Amino acid sequence: MTTTTRQKPGRTRSGETGSVRTLERGLLVLLALKELRRAPLSQIARQVGLSVSTTYRLLETLRQQGFVEWEEQTGLFSVGLRAYQVGLAFAERSNLIGAAQPEMDALVADLNETVNLAVLYDTEAVYVHQVEGRQLVRMFAHLGDSAPLHCSGVGKVLLAWRPEQDVRQKVGDGPYPAYTPHSITTLPALLGELGRVREQGYSLDNEERELGVRCVAVPVRDGTGQVVASLSVSAPTSRFSAQQIPEMAARMTRAAAQVSGRLGWEERTVR
Known part of the structure; x- marks a missing residue:
């Protein structure tokens, strides 16, 4: 007669625990490379807070599986093709990007400025799609980059509703980091700003994150009326004056309404 010991839910054997920890560290290394773009071993190790030897073993395993690339001549590591393929699978699964693409193309054709699409992930706004403008000097963010919620146009839209x-x-109780003298740094000020965003239907980053740059962002809703993304356009203040804000916001709002409609939203569903 054999007896078995049932493992309690949420408990793992020691070997499983070690494997999970290794996986967590490997993912941290990938996230660090996303931020660093291209970096030597020593810099990656500092970024993730691990020893050089441990970081190298993780990188080598990821390299063998195609998630990391290594340039022999420079000694620099970067994100590999396999990681891109995983991200592409998300993009293909999400009908949000497909719904937004025609309107983003039209906005760039009309405004000749870069247009971004961002979603809320944990405590940040993450850029998931972009169509670049054709200006010689243009504002853009790398796909996968994140923006602070308290002082970015997309962040404030994603919080406002x-x-x-x-x-x-x-965002916590503050104080929040000040990227420029115009950044919101306190919770009461942020809550007041979010109220204005709801009232006017769009948010404005008026040199809050970077001096000399303005951004207008508008909400994208799904079929239930929930704000699921933010559509934004950014430009240098030399090309985007304060007088242009209402016109730009109206154009962006029309585009967002088209995207939301493709996601099943009807204006009467919003309260």
């Missing part, structure tokens, strides 16, 4: 309790959970 959430309950105050959720906002506090996402």
Whole structure:
């Protein structure tokens, strides 16, 4: 007669625990490379807070599987093709990007400025799609880059229609980092700004994150009326004056309404 010991839910054997920890570290290395773009071993190790030897073993395993590339001449590591393929699978699965593409193309044709699409991920706004403008000097973010919620156009839109309790959970009680003298740094100021965003239907990053740059962002809704993304356009203040803000916001709002319609949203569903 044999007896078995049932493992408690949420508990793992020691070997499994070690494997999970290795996986977590490997993912941290990939995320570090996403931020660093191309970097030597020593810099990656510092970024993730691991020893050089441990970081090298993780990188080598990822390289063998195609998630990391290594340039022999420079000794630099970068994100590999396999990681791109995984990200592409997300893009293909998400009908959000497909719904937004025609309107983003039309906006760039009309405005000749770069247009971005961002979603809320944890405590940041993450850029998931982009159509670049044709200006010699243009504003753009790398896909996968994140923006702070408290002082970016997309971040404020993604927060504005959430309950105050959720906002506090996402950004904390402050004070928040000041990227420029115009950045919002306190919770009361942020809550007041989010109220204005809801009232006017769009958000403005008026040199809050970077001096000399303005951004208008608008909400994209799904079939339930929930804000699931933010559509934005950024430009140097030399090409985007304060007087142009209402016209730019109106054009962006029309585009966002088209995207939302493709996702099943009807204006009457929003309260």
